[in-house]
Amino acid sequence: MATPTVAPLTFQRAPNLPRDCTFDPYDWQILAQYWHSVAFASDIGDKPFSATLLDERLVIYRANGALLAARDVCPHLGTPLSQGWVENGNLVCPYHGLAYGADGKCRHIPSQEGGTIPDRLRLTTYAAQEAYGLVWVSLGGCEQPLPDFPLWNSEGFQQILPPSTDIKASAGRQTEGFIDVAHFAWIHHHSFADRRNPVVPTYTVERRGSGLRAEYVSTVSNFPKSMQHRAPEGFLWRCIFDVDVLFFARLTMHFPENGRLAILNAASPVSARHTRLFVPIARNFDTDLPLDDVYAFNRQVFEEDRAIVELQCPEDLPIDRATEAPILANRSSGAYRRALANIALGQAYVR
Numbered sequence: 001m002a003t004p005t006v007a008p009l010t011f012q013r014a015p016n017l018p019r020d021c022t023f024d025p026y027d028w029q030i031l032a033q034y035w036h037s038v039a040f041a042s043d044i045g046d047k048p049f050s051a052t053l054l055d056e057r058l059v060i061y062r063a064n065g066a067l068l069a070a071r072d073v074c075p076h077l078g079t080p081l082s083q084g085w086v087e088n089g090n091l092v093c094p095y096h097g098l099a100y101g102a103d104g105k106c107r108h109i110p111s112q113e114g115g116t117i118p119d120r121l122r123l124t125t126y127a128a129q130e131a132y133g134l135v136w137v138s139l140g141g142c143e144q145p146l147p148d149f150p151l152w153n154s155e156g157f158q159q160i161l162p163p164s165t166d167i168k169a170s171a172g173r174q175t176e177g178f179i180d181v182a183h184f185a186w187i188h189h190h191s192f193a194d195r196r197n198p199v200v201p202t203y204t205v206e207r208r209g210s211g212l213r214a215e216y217v218s219t220v221s222n223f224p225k226s227m228q229h230r231a232p233e234g235f236l237w238r239c240i241f242d243v244d245v246l247f248f249a250r251l252t253m254h255f256p257e258n259g260r261l262a263i264l265n266a267a268s269p270v271s272a273r274h275t276r277l278f279v280p281i282a283r284n285f286d287t288d289l290p291l292d293d294v295y296a297f298n299r300q301v302f303e304e305d306r307a308i309v310e311l312q313c314p315e316d317l318p319i320d321r322a323t324e325a326p327i328l329a330n331r332s333s334g335a336y337r338r339a340l341a342n343i344a345l346g347q348a349y350v351r
Helices: 025-031 171-179 225-230 292-309 328-342
Strands: 036-040 049-053 056-063 066-071 085-087 090-092 106-108 125-131 134-138 158-160 165-167 204-208 211-218 237-244 248-255 259-271 274-278 281-283
Touching: 036 049, 036 056, 036 259, 036 274, 049 134, 049 259, 056 085, 056 090, 056 134, 066 134, 165 292, 171 237, 171 248, 171 259, 171 274, 171 292, 171 328, 204 328, 211 328, 237 328
Parallel strands: none
Antiparallel strands: 036 134, 049 056, 056 066, 066 125, 085 090, 125 134, 158 281, 165 274, 204 211, 211 237, 237 248, 248 259, 259 274, 259 281
């Protein structure tokens, strides 16, 4: 009896998806259209820098004063270009010395002087820009301007760049946690909040463009526990959250004596459940004090967040609010999920 012929299985794969992509293909195409932070600008110098965004390995470098980003693969034989160097304005592959110009096209093949250079020897390049002390990349060539962080360049404000934090959770879960005001008394009771003062006053949420603004006033001091004595009796703390999809959230806090502190929560989706968090800070008080205490307090707060966010189930942020049971204090969370749904992300935007 003849052995029956079995057709091989075939799989549909969206074009340009990274190898071993952890995102839903449709949602990856949406996520790729936005700006995401990938590195500190100070890390990009003479040597190419390696980063990963949406499962895509990137090489980031400067050439002739321009900031450039490309897929971290030489189209010749697949070598990581981040292991190479920049010479005469070209990115040089460490394997065979092929040199690529700012437009991604191969300019020189040392082993064949004067020979024809195939057009296929061209890098996949990406849009890149520098802002707020960070490097931002869009894999889909985002034409929209980067959301604003106005106090960063305002006169009298100090620019602070704490170290980044790696989180084993989705960028959506982390961003939602940042704008959630109901968890302060429980998760941050060691750093600044107080479990004896857990009530969240009624606050408003306003849809703005593709994002939202949430503003609330409370009696919870935003000073670290070691500095609570600086909080005036009866002072009301005004906090304003501005969120732009996808993962760009800005918190502006009003301190005593007209003090202002602004934190940019820039959650970079390295992969579906690996987030690299950058948090540039601008403030107009205590500018003469050492920054070590700022770094330590920032690390404590975001480590407290990380410990709980990494345990949430499901790991992915459910866009459909019916899958979880919100409370009144989650107004900002609900508005954020609706904003994500409005750009056509799936009900759970990673698989």
